[in-house]
Amino acid sequence: MRVHVADHPLITHKLTVLRDENTPSPVFRALVEELMTLLAYEGTRGVRVEPVDIVTPVAATTGVRIADPKPLIVPILRAGLGMLEGMVKLLPSAEVGFLGMARNEETLQPTTYAERLPDDLSDRQCFVLDPMLATGGSLAAAIEFLLQRGATDVTAICILAAPEGLAFVEEQLHGRDVTVVLGALDERLNEHGYIVPGLGDAGDRLYGTV
Ligand code: PRP
Numbered sequence: 001m002r003v004h005v006a007d008h009p010l011i012t013h014k015l016t017v018l019r020d021e022n023t024p025s026p027v028f029r030a031l032v033e034e035l036m037t038l039l040a041y042e043g044t045r046g047v048r049v050e051p052v053d054i055v056t057p058v059a060a061t062t063g064v065r066i067a068d069p070k071p072l073i074v075p076i077l078r079a080g081l082g083m084l085e086g087m088v089k090l091l092p093s094a095e096v097g098f099l100g101m102a103r104n105e106e107t108l109q110p111t112t113y114a115e116r117l118p119d120d121l122s123d124r125q126c127f128v129l130d131p132m133l134a135t136g137g138s139l140a141a142a143i144e145f146l147l148q149r150g151a152t153d154v155t156a157i158c159i160l161a162a163p164e165g166l167a168f169v170e171e172q173l174h175g176r177d178v179t180v181v182l183g184a185l186d187e188r189l190n191e192h193g194y195i196v197p198g199l200g201d202a203g204d205r206l207y208g209t210v
Pocket residue numbers: 076077078079080101102103104108110130131132133134135136137138139165193201202203204
C-alpha cells in the first residue's frame with residue numbers, strides 16, 4: 001500500500017478551520033470541497049492518459065487526454081458525498097458510483113446499506129472518497145468491494161486518518177496494490193473510535209445528525 005500525506009501549508013490551514021468546533025456547517029461543507037480539490041491533484045497523479053493529436057493556432061502537436069475506460073469515482077455515503085464536487089471539478093469526464101456505509105457506533109463495525117456500481121470493474125481506475133479513515137473498517141470494506149468486482153487500480157482519498165486505521169487497511173489488503181492519499185495523519189483513535197484530534201463526526205458536521 002502506498003501512502004501519501006499532503007504537505008502543503010494551504011491544506012494545513014484549511015484543515016485547521018475544518019477541525020475547529022466553531023466552524024459552521026456551510027463553511028465546513030465548502031472547506032471539504034476545497035480540500036478535496038487540493039487532494040485530488042495528488043490523488044490523480046497516476047490517472048491514465050492516452051496521446052491525442054491537436055492543432056494549436058500555431059502548429060500541430062501531441063498532447064494527452066483521459067484514457068478510456070473513464071475513471072470511476074466512488075464516494076462513501078454520507079460523508080464522502082461532501083467530497084464529490086471537489087473531485088468532479090478536477091476530473092469532469094469521470095463516472096460516479098456510490099457505496100452507502102454506516103459504522104455501528106457501539107461495535108465500530110461497518111455495514112453496507114446501498115450500492116450503485118458497475119458489475120464489472122476490470123480495468124477501471126477507481127477513486128474512493130471518504131473524509132475519515134478511523135478504525136479503517138469502512139474503507140477496508142469499500143476497497144474489498146471494488147477489488148471483488150475486478151478493480152485492480154484503487155486510490156482512496158481521505159481528509160484525516162488515524163495510524164491504527166491505516167495499519168488495519170494495509171493488513172486487510174494482504175499485499176494488494178492500493179494508494180491512500182491523506183490530508184493529515186492524526187495522532188490516534190480515542191476509546192469511542194474517533195480520530196484525535198480529528199474533527200468530530202464528519203457526516204453530522206456536513207449534513208446534521210440523523
Ligand atoms: C464515518 C466516515 C467513515 C467512517 C470511518 O461514516 O465517513 O465512513 O465513519 O470510520 P471507520 O474507519 O472506523 O470505519 P459514518 O459511518 O459515521 O457514516 P456517515 O458518513 O453517514 O456519517
